[in-house]
Amino acid sequence: MTVDTVGTVMGRPLLPLRQFVLKMHSRCDLACDHCYVYEHADQSWSRRPVVVSDEVLSATAERIAEHAGAHGLPAVHVVLHGGEPLLAGRTRLRRAATELTAALSGVCELDLRIHTNAVTLDERFLDLFDEFGIKVGVSLDGDRSANDLHRRYADGRSSHDRVLRGIALLNRPRHRHLFAGILCTVDLRNDPVAVHDALAALAPPRVDFLLPHATWDEPPARPAEDSDGTAYARWLLAVHDRWTATGRAMDVRIFDSVLRTLRGESSLTESLGLAPADLAVIETDGTFEQADSLKTAHDGAPATGLDVFRNSLDEVAGHPGIVARQQGLDGLAEQCRACPVVRSCGGGLYAHRYRSDGSGFRNPSVYCSDLLALITDLRDRHMTDQSARPALADHHLAELATGRGSGAIVDLLARHQLALARELLGLVRHETTLAPAAEDGQEAWDTLTALDAEAPEAVDRVLAHPYGRSWALSALGARPAPTPTAGVTGAAATAARGTAEIAAAAALRAGRRASVVVPVHAGLLRLPTYGTLTVEADTERVLVRTDVDGCTVRAGGRTYAIPRSGRADPAWRGSRRFELDGWSVTLEDTDPWRDCHGHPAHPRVSEDEAEAWRSDLTAAWAWIRRELPEYAPGIAAGLRTITPLTPSPEGADISSAARDAFGAVAVARPSAPETLALLLVHEFQHVKLGAVLDLVDLYDPACTTLFYAPWRPDPRPLEGLLQGTYAHLAVVDFWRARWRGGGGPDAETRFSRWRDQTAEAVGTLADSGALTETGKRFVAGLREALATDEVGAEALRAARRAAEEHRRTVRP
Structure with missing residues (x-):
């Protein structure tokens, strides 16, 4: 496979790499028997230098800067790793941080992290990490008995006390801002509640529960009574129940990722979702490898044959192994493609699909049954029972009163807003007549009801659209349409049209085969969360047909195609979705109901303007995460939509949050990303408090x-x-x-x-x-x-x- 100089791979656009694992040391001071580096099929560690050299560090920094500059990347993420990276020593770690910081200065933001077992973590290391803003992730499997099942020294001694000592240093006020979280590998022999409680007691900002690495050749350990293959799901769900019952004291990446992907957002982990791979590993000898997890498949599985001295990162991005993990649905086994939760599961971790019978990685995950059970259970718990509004406890209000609010608390507000949206939809159904389109309205309602039973997460995603509440209140006669462009000719017509729009958008999001007749006004078809289609001005109704590949719209004698991927009809104006680092946000410049912010909504922005928004939002988000980290989790959990406003003739900064548009803020793009950061945190305060006032x-x-x-x-x-x-x-x-x-x-x-x-x-x-x-x-x-x-x-x-x-x- 060849890579040319304009960023394509055999004519396909090259997807740049944004995440890098830099191996500082190839050995470890522990002898964990579940370690993917030392205990699985690939044993290349034994043939590599113990410590990374100055030459490799310098070349790596240059390659990353070259790649980031060529692709205009706003930020890159580098994890200093091992083995155990602290064994490289402070001088070597300082050299790595200095090289990376200098090379990327003026090129892009650097998110620098280190992942450690923490047994030798001390104040001097933490002072170094503070100097360079290096966030620290720690491996720990729970309480002493849970941790010591695997994480011991070679002579059998426990590592537990030393890890707790390191975490205690991280939790001191001086260094707390460096604590990135805990990584915990699941072992079914451990009590899930005891593991949760032991980790929660350490007050980590986030816990990442990982399934132990396994393949179809070397399947995971399971109890004899696990006849349906869901023991790992049940273990994780027990953790979920405890986590929920104790107030969600920390973020849990796997639960957050499942719920995000069910809502159509990006995953926070490579083991879930359909996002393309964008990671490369640099070993201590300077060779480029794919994800470390592939070491579990077979000897040489992660190898690329490339290195930092002879090859560019464009060449790494074009490697067949990387490209194979960027195919989305097309890269999955047929069984996965037909699965109802595939867009959340994504086929599971790539390495867990391996089988040596010739099928390679073209298989479902060896944890397939667990993932199906986990995702459907979480979906049913969080996204189908909306009969009662979640309540805010006193400790939730106390945290919100600080102005901040964790991702879990903002998610609680979002779930209440979703419950309110469902109530409003029911009121629209029962308190308005659907004439003069009564038949169309009834058919749309029937379609929506069927979808809610079969794919409730798709319905919820559409109902959570920030401007759905404006539509519902107008349909109920509680307020006028924001502008004439909303096409409202009366509450009944608003109800009929909006119900059909929601049904069509939900069917499209679910990938289900459906036909929905949608009334239109002034030639505008709205599919909430997707965009708008302009048809002939005198068209009164269109027929929207959906399936797994997208949808077609039949209007009069013309058919418009809106595929899930590829080029849509020029009359289609889709919302732009930006996948930033841990934040999925949509630039909404199409929905007519967006004009409710007290300032004129900006007309459809050009592609160049949209890219300017992407760049500024990326930089503003990086600033918030770095300088106002207490605000970032709430924004990531609850701010889904940015609506551009028409700039002030005087050049003044303009921003707004509408009381009935939870999850959205409107902004006239300012001149500097830092100002945008200020406007975002300011306006999202209004969004949060508005949701609180709906409850209390x-x-x-x-x-x-x-x-x-x-x-x-x-x-x-x-x-x-x-x-x-x-x-x-x-x-x-x-x-x-x-x-x-x-x-x-x-x-x-x-x-x-x-x-x-x-x-x-x-x-x-x-x-x-x-x-x-x-x-x-x-x-x-x-x-x-x-x-x-x-x-x-x-x-x-x-x-x-x-x-x-x-x-x-x-x-x-």
Whole structure:
């Protein structure tokens, strides 16, 4: 297979690599008997240098920078690995970090991590990691008995106490920001509840439960009574039940990934989903390899025959082994392609599909039955029982009152919003007549009902579209359409059209064969979460036919094709989906119901503008993850849609969050990614608080008093002041990060001003006399969350002058 100079492989667009595992040391100080490096089929470690050389480090950094620059990558991710990377020593690790940082400076962001067993982790290592921003992941299998089943020294001694000591260092306030999480390999002999509790007690931000590496030639250990092959699913589900019952104290990657893929989003792990492979390994001798997990298949399985001295990363990306893992559905066995959960499972980890009978990796996973049981069970638990709205516990409100909120808590808010969307859909069905399209409406409802029974995750994904609530409220007559372009001619027509649009979009998302008649107005067909199709202006109805390959639309005498992949009809305007690092977000510039933000929605943006959005969002997201990491999990869990706004003629920054559009913010693209980061965290505060107010009464709605708001030109009602105060918690944290990150006197002054004026607003809320008891506790949490950093006298004076000037200009 050949790679040319314009980024194609045999005429196919080259998919660049974004993740790199750099082997620092090829040996380990533990002798774990389940290790894929030493204990499986590939034994190439024994023929490699013990420690990576300066020459390999330098060449690796140059290759990654060359590749990132050629493909315009906004960020790359490098994991320092082994063996045990700490055995390479601080000098060698510093050299790696220095080479990578220098080579990528001005090229792209560097997300640098290290994965370690932590038995030799100490303060000096952590000081080095802090200097370069290296996040630390630790391997630990649970409590002492669970961990010592496998993770022992060669002489049989336990490693447990030393690992706990290393994690305790990571959990100190000075280094807590470096703690990336824990990796735990499942062993069915261990009590899943005890494993969960032992890991949760260490307060990791995330736990990654891994199935032990196995193939069809060397299948995983199973108890004799595991007749249906689902013992690993049952073990993980027991962990899930405990995790849920104890308030989801940490993120769990496998559960988050299953739910994300069921919603049509990207997976957080290579073992699930259909996202193409984008990882390469650099061994201590400079050879390029594929994913380490392939070492479990056969000797030489990960080899590429390429190295950092003679070959580019474009050549690695074009290697047949890498390309084979980028084929999506086309690369799976026929049994997998026909599976109802294939878009979530993705065939499982590539290495787990191997069989030496000639079929190679073209098989289902050796954990196929476990994955099917796990995914369908989680789907049924999270995405089909929407009869009751999830409640917010006191500890959830306490965490949200800090302005932050974990991914689990924001997911709880999202599930409530989904339950509300289902209730509104039911009201539309039962409280509106579907005339003059009663027959079409009934058929669409029947299709939707059948889909909800067969593929509820597809229905949920469509119902969770942020602008579905605007449609439902208009269909119920509770509010007018946002603009005439929504094509509304009355509540009944709105109900009929919207129900059919949801049914067609859900059928398309599920890949099911269905035919749906959809009424259209002014020649616009809307498929929520997908895009819009422009047909002849006098068309009243279209026929949408869906199947696994996409859909066709029959309008009058013309048929429009909208395939899942490949070129669609030019009349189709699809939403652009950006898969960033741990965040899937859609640029929504097609849905007519998006025009509900109080500012004009931007018309369809060009391809060049969309790429500019992608670049800026990638940079803004990297800034948030680096400088405001407490806000990142909530955004990743709940912010699904960015709606472009028409820029201000004066060039002012414009952004908005609509009360009835959970999961979306609207922004006029600013001039700098850091400003975009500020607008995102600010507006998502409004999104979160709006969802909280749907669940909990924080104030007396009968209060009609208007209050001074330090950021507004006019007094605000109590909810408006509460919303602004909550949003400014993020503004304060933003300017604190800018100041501490070298933003200079201006950032210091802005931090001082917004911190003090937000504190003033908190006091106004507390003294309003209109807060409920829950509201009082929530506002007290806001007060406690405000930063207390001391600022210089000049910044304090400048902040006070700005505050006084604002108060003089506020209209009565």
